Amino acid sequence: MPRDAGSRLPLIEEGQWPTTPIILGGEAGHRISQFIEDAKHISLLAEKGVSARLGLLLYGPPGTGKTLLAGHIAASLKLPFYIARLDSLISSRLGETAKNIRGVFEFVPARNAVLFFDEMDAIAKLRDDRHELGELKRVVNTVLQGLDSLTDDVVTIGATNHPHLLDPAIWRRFPYKVELALPDEEVRASLWLHFLFQNVAAHKEEADLLARVSDGLNGADIENIALAARRRSILGNQEPSLAQILLAVHASHAGNPRLLDNRELDTTDKKALTRFLHEKGGIRQAEIANVVGVSRQMVHRYLKEASDG
Ligand SMILES: Nc1ncnc2c1ncn2[C@@H]1O[C@H](COP(=O)(O)OP(=O)(O)OP(=O)(O)O)[C@@H](O)[C@H]1O
Ligand SMILES: [Mg+2]
Incomplete structure (x- = not known):
């Protein structure tokens, strides 16, 4: 697994398939089943020229099951589940964050896997923390390039509590979007x-x-x-x-x-x-x-x- 050069912490961890169920409302459940169906039949859809990138963005308040659901999707697709936490990818050393993000994307494409970016809005925090718009732009661009570099068989899932903080270009890279609202x-x-x-x-x-x-x-x-x-x-x-x-x-x-x-x-x-x-x-x-x-x-x-x- 790739690691942060400074802290030596791993940039990605392999998550387990969850053993507890996820309980979803009708609308979210329906959209998730559709995403899973599309992912399972991606080669047929590609052959017919109607495939979309398998990018799913889960957004909603804390504690609504976003992280748990991502694991469930990996399990339904029987794919390994790689978790990159963007908040831990952010390095205190200038320039290191973009390098870490590149490391994550370089690690995954060879594998048929679910790549999960948890806490995606952490990137946007750079804007407040650093007063350094140059680095924020570099990091956002690295994520965009990384997402664009993935082959179609890689399923990417992003999760965020603050969808409005995401860069619009990142938002667009996820054709499937599902809100996990507070439970009804x-x-x-x-x-x-x-x-x-x-x-x-x-x-x-x-x-x-x-x-x-x-x-x-x-x-x-x-x-x-x-x-x-x-x-x-x-x-x-x-x-x-x-x-x-x-x-x-x-x-x-x-x-x-x-x-x-x-x-x-x-x-x-x-x-x-x-x-x-x-x-x-x-x-x-x-x-x-x-x-x-x-x-x-x-x-x-x-x-x-x-x-x-
Ligand atoms: N809809 C749900 N169905 C089943 N369990 C749930 C559900 N929502 C929350 N839980 C329980 O709460 C725990 C925490 O949920 P989880 O970490 O997935 O939330 P989250 O949306 O990722 O929150 P955060 O935005 O804070 O990261 C889950 O592991 C699960 O035990
Ligand atoms: Mg979470």
């Missing part, structure tokens, strides 16, 4: 069912309730809360209740992730959870009472207290 309610339900309930269908209603109130959370957030709950149920003598998991979701929204524990809910917790579920709308008071573990009268009182200020 349906995808969140599948994520909860998978990570928390290991896909046991009997838990579908709980997963649906969690999905309903966890808007704004990404896949990685849901995975973190779910695994914390499962750790507590393995190591503690009591499983965290649905109410405790919902409180962790609430805290995660508020931006102060709460340690998920299996202590009984106190009155403050019960009030907070009641209001949280109520604000999400569409959850009946009887259901709130049931989940929080109080009477319906109490739910009514908590909500009244809140609205009276």
Whole structure:
């Protein structure tokens, strides 16, 4: 593997095919299947003169599965998965970054492989960090030349959280673009069912309730809360209740992730959870009472207290 001359760190690592599934929404899933189908039949498409370069750009907020998905694509195509992280290719030594990038492209073309550029927007950071537009241009040009030098059987995937920071010429080199947005309610339900309930269908209603109130959370957030709950149920003598998991979701929204524990809910917790579920709308008071573990009268009182200020 090529290495950075200064730090001796490898410029590329060979990634493993993922063993955990990726859960995608309908639109993204459809586009990805299409990309995979085109990649599998690239020689037929080329013969008919309708092939496009197999460049796919995945963009969207953090924790939505971009890196994981790239590995899945390599696995579906049964190709080795080479990961170049652009942030680690950026050398502190002037001129070295472009050399590193050339090194990556020279390493790959001989192989039938998926070449994955993670954190592609890191190149754009040069603009702020260096005050040296000359180097930024050189680096962008090196990436463009590298992409142009690849043969058709190399699948390139780029991932970025900041698509607007990418140079338009780089953006154009990826004919396939798929946005991985924050998961919608349906995808969140599948994520909860998978990570928390290991896909046991009997838990579908709980997963649906969690999905309903966890808007704004990404896949990685849901995975973190779910695994914390499962750790507590393995190591503690009591499983965290649905109410405790919902409180962790609430805290995660508020931006102060709460340690998920299996202590009984106190009155403050019960009030907070009641209001949280109520604000999400569409959850009946009887259901709130049931989940929080109080009477319906109490739910009514908590909500009244809140609205009276
Ligand atoms: N849609 C999803 N399906 C399954 N797992 C997911 C999904 N989204 C996130 N995860 C979980 O969260 C972890 C982190 O996701 P990943 O690193 O792929 O996100 P990312 O979009 O590359 O984030 P970043 O932009 O921060 O690099 C994954 O390894 C997986 O366990
Ligand atoms: Mg990533």
